[in-house]
Amino acid sequence: MFQQTLRKLNTSKFASKQNSKKKQQAGDQQSAPKPLVDPFLDRIFLQASEIETSAKKSCCFSTKAGSFEKSESQRPSEVDSIRLQEILRKNHALNGNAFGDKGSSALEIPAGEIITEQKLEQEKIGLHETETIKLLEIQSTATPKDLLLPDANIESAATAVAAEHVVDMKSKKMVEAKTQTMNLQVKQKSTMTTPLLSRDVECEATVWDLFDATMDQGETSRKEELNPKFISLPWCETGRRESQGEEQKAPQLGKSAMVIERFLASNLYKSQQAMYFGQSAKIDDKKRTTRFQYELCPLWTYHSAATKNKSVLNLAWNTTNSNILAVAYGQFLLSEDKQGGLVCCWSTKNLTQPERCYPFEHSVSALAFSLNSQLLVVGLQDGKIIVLDVSHAEKKAIVQASLKNGGHVGPVWVLKSVQWTHGEAIVSAGEDGQLLIWSLNLSRIGRFFARIPISLQKKEKVGAADMMDEVPIQEVFSILDFSVSNGADPLILVATKEGYLLEVEMELQIQRVVRAHLGPIYKVQVSPFCWQLALTAGADGKVLLWARSKKDAPILSLAVSASAVVCAEWSPSFSTIVACASGTFLSIWDLARKTHEPVTKVNIGAALTSLVFSPDGMNVLVGDRTGKIHVHSLQDMPYKPLMPVEALLKAIPGLVLL
């Protein structure tokens, strides 16, 4: 259509020449004598069609063309009518009756027709003036002096003013001045402000966020649930027992760091740990024989810088968590230089670093966990007994007993946690020959003296060579170990330094005295499967088995070695297996197999001091005098006897159960 218009406009050039005469006659004062082809004009026209011009007929021009339109409206149109027509037509085609219904100009030229001069002269061209378009009107608020207005007030006011000032026109003092008042001109003023900083923040609420919000009240209780893994470990209850005064962040970080250390260690010792926990059974399919080798495989060693030069004196497992081992360090020989003692808590999960380390000024000679797994009872060489809380990394002594409260005079050799008449009791035995029974808060509830009348001593010579020239000097003997035999007829077996084994009733009265070993008896233990059977390990290198049925003599004697047997223990899972530590050798004896020699023996390399089985009985831990604890795993073992007591009866001839 645009092209069409252009064509038409071009062809009507001739016509324009005709019109230009008219234009010149009329004194065309068009500011812009535009050429015929004026796309701009067309465009304007197109734009104007959008503007609401209902009252105007041929006001083809919008305000954009400025003064052009104004003049246009005031004077008769001198515009090129042909062009006008074309434009009109176009517009008509464009938007229907926007212009048409008001009666467009009389000249109607059908589309497509070429306009000739003849036609032009035939037709009459009429030009009309359009209505006046008021674009801007600002009313004047001033009244001209010489204007006669119908409004009387103004007139009178004006005349009054005029009269006032017409005093002396000739006087030059008067200056005529005009003012226009009340010029309410609005001025727009804008300033730029600093841009407002805005930031997009998103927030997502998930199901568990909502859950957290509702659970905020009981937050501490939730924390307990969230750490089910750590509930069994005594020290992972982060500071709930006492406020620590340090910020909450650090303990959390410390805890995580500790666990990560465990991961690191277990990464290095994965195969060993697997063997320890019994997860990798070395089953050699080819060699399925009925011979069991009872291998002792060395797994790892617990040692650290802090434990150097200290001897391992005692080992104790935690009563509820079978992964925690408490170790007492100190001086093995009383003649050694006093360097102070140490209690370390090792875990089977962290093999490189003890998780707890408590230093003491004296050598620690005995320790035991109470049935409440957080409390560790420690006995020192100076006779003190201290109850520690292992849930804290710092040494926090809960309660302490010393000589003043009726404690021991010499070193405390043995501590055990037993079930007493009303609840739990801690029994301690020491160099001074006292067996003291304490309650958990270390108030003494019982006392026993290992006092053997001299008369009794002379008589009892069984179980040892006749030492005729031995004159008994003392009456009270140091207690090195004791064991409680719980059965139908409960007894406490007390091992003394002189080699006497005492049978003590629960009311703490000596029932019988037996001369067990030539030297001190280092260990006495009742079999966990049969309460009538007990073993004793003495300095004469023998391990003796005692039965209730046979009063004065042992029923079996194991010749372990020439040097003293420092420690011996029944296996907690195999009824016939005994582990002995003597010199530098660790030996395992299976009573069902042979009793003249151990089934397996291993040389540790350092002088051994103590020994303990792991709670499942598949591993043996030995401590030596250099401060190391060697862990060995028992491999290639026979199956556990189905009926342990029967197995014992079969293994030990002469054992008769009462």
Add this chain to the structure above:
Amino acid sequence: MAAEVEETLKRIQSHKGVFGTIVVNSEGIPIKTTMDNTSTVQYAGLVSQLADKARSVVRDLDPTNDLTFLRVRTKKHEIMLAPDKDYILIVIQNPSD
């Protein structure tokens, strides 16, 4: 930080096979590190995202549950992270070392 925690971190760093320890705060900015800067920043950013994703998985399955540790075992090494609402502890170890 408490001296004990510092000591533990030092021990972790000197453990056999460990070649990096990073502690990242809750905004993902590393506050303690033993590795070079670029690696630290890289690890901190990527691992934080992983920890968040893992935690969201755990908690979406059961809102009472929460993530305690995450161990990522790769061909060359193992990345262990302990995420918490205040920090993330990242340790990279080469266990076969």
